[in-house]
Amino acid sequence: MPALEKNHIYRSIIEGYSSEGLGVARIDGQVVFVHDAVRGEDCDILVMKVLKNVAFGKPVLRHSTSPHRQEPDCPYYGRCGGCDFRHLDYAEELWAKRQRVQDALTRLGGSDVTVEEILGAPQPLRYRNKSQYPVSADGRVGFYRARSHQVVEVEHCLLQKPQADVLAAALRQYLAQYHVPGYDETTGRGLVRHLYVRSNCKGESLVCLLVNGESLPYETELVALLRQAAPQTVGVVLGVNTRPGNAILGDRYRTLWGEDALTDVLCGRTVRLSVPSFYQVNHPQAEVLYGKALEFAGLTGTELAVDLYCGAGTITQVLARQARHVIGGEIVPEAIRDARASARRNGVENVEFLEGDAADVAAELARRQLRPDVICVDPPRKGLVPEVIASIAAMAPRRVVYVSCDPGTLGRDVKRFAELGYLARRAVAVDLFPRTRHVETVCLMSRSSG
Template identity: 65%
Template structure:
């Protein structure tokens, strides 16, 4: 990187976007990452940091703004690290996200497919049904500055519901009124760490205050402040987390007022949501995502389906309406309890659930002779472990439907599936998180023979005899 020098001004054209939402400029073959740059713009940029294989820069001058450049509506944009794409028009944001999925599947996954038109959001504002507000050592409540743990106070966030912002503000007022100390992660001292809010389709909210201790002072007053600010509050809880680190929630909860759960509807089904329940944060886009996953599954009503990483059973129960039998597996015991309760609540009798690690559960079910027609997976950001992919392939499903929240690990796993006889044949990106760089996607993989012929379920290959 001897070609670039810090603090020197260069001129270049923005070619595309990185996985972090930064503009990509190439200068004499060197890649420079530039915040808030827009594809197609010619800019003067100052190099702020030179690294081994790339450099960071900042815009000094835009020669001609792109028609895809937008004026950010949020006054905290650029300080708060929550949103990456408010400087883009929504069509350009969708282009960037679809292209990110396409690049991952092509370059990392080796897949020869074209990602379908991205499913954009009809309502790209105030869409989150779960909000997590960190509390700074100085008592500021808001969101972290990009790539730091410095809390930027935010009064009104454009992607959070109003009820969540009002709840967070009420907790802040309670802290100031009764001099309740904020937690300082540098020292491990202090009390209030996070404000966690869920909001359902009806507008009811659930507030959980995470504290560094077993009890907070003036707890009845805390509940009163929250309920006065947000009359549709269904419950106020305290969560105890005394461990240092980045994990938000501890294991112990106490209900100060009301109930400890919300009811919500998704895809025509009713779900019970406790504070730690995994649930897609954008309800409308989750329905679009699950609809695409069901389309890819190609169910006729007779199939056996295995759903790994099932959470509280959202995808599992959607599948159950179209399959003969569905089996859900999840490592979190509370989620499995909720999943079973959700199945009963929705009068679904062809769903069963197992609690356990995905790799161990998949290996055990394969050893027991389970041969599902379809397997669906919705893993965390780190993707699938190689042994999970191996067990899935050993069960020989006709189709694998992979729901992903990280294009890079998706691409890696698609390549691994390819080595075991599964080819990506369809893919779609879903804008679950408007204004941010994050993107959800779903991929259909089908089983193919060595000669490139698709294998229908029930057919055997030579490799089936040699695990």
């Protein structure tokens, strides 16, 4: 098989999409990831980079154009790294995401389960209820360029809520007016690292400034600018993050004005959300996701259920509607406090929350000789460590409901569960992140003998 040559042009048809949303072509038997390509298009492709197993290229001429191609509706697309699919219509994006989940389950997981459907978002614009804007050393507020930490100034983002846009503009004004330096990752100098905005269904917002220090100059003036920009702001919090690197959240929080948390209503339950608490960023689609998780749990009112990585306790309270008792486990102390407060506020008495990582919670359940009937997990993108999977299998639940935000780690973990006797039975994809590469999956597993 001849090796592809850099800077040469080859003709090929785009067959599908990579996990990062790039088009996939095969040229002389070699996989080529192609920028700005749509499935089915016949292209002349300029090869720009050749590695051992793959190459990268871009189309220089399209001999045919897919009916699913559209003109990007965002002026920052291609510079900002937030979106991956604005050159596709939404139907094709959903096809790509469903196929990505299917490929992960089949090729990485070794499973024959079929992804039954992908549940798309009725509204693919302005859906994010949490916005995190990095701040550059020279005061730009926006989002990172693709595959870099170079901040692209973005004044209007089609994914964020309008109040997030105006709060970012207020921060720009503050930085310029009071000559406050942004943070420089390379030197560790500078002050303002990130602007964090969380919004609820009523349009209220909680604002947090993540800073490389204990305070900000002109804090009173900053609060005034933010409140003027977004009058429905309920609180402004300062988060201290003096660690090197690019971690966003802080170690300590101080309220500059108003409340230190926001409340929202999800699946009919009121939830309390402080800055560190995990909460799905797309409210309508989160309700779809959790409804599917509840369906897969198959609860009848007699079961003990466990919700690992429970965050602010949203899935825990949803499961509690149909279970005898639910135990939620979470390592973030603020999230556990939020979960307990939300359960008390909602009058949900058949839940309890344990603070600790998944392995600690599993050990506590074993110490108490509890045998859950259903275990639900909603881990971060890195998925589950083998020790946690082994602990779950050792508890021998009737069902395991895996809520995944990364098809790759889901496929890996499905294979690990299968090695311990738990096979994937059902899988549904849910699009919580329209126009980006990310996709959620709910996967049901049960014992191979069950």
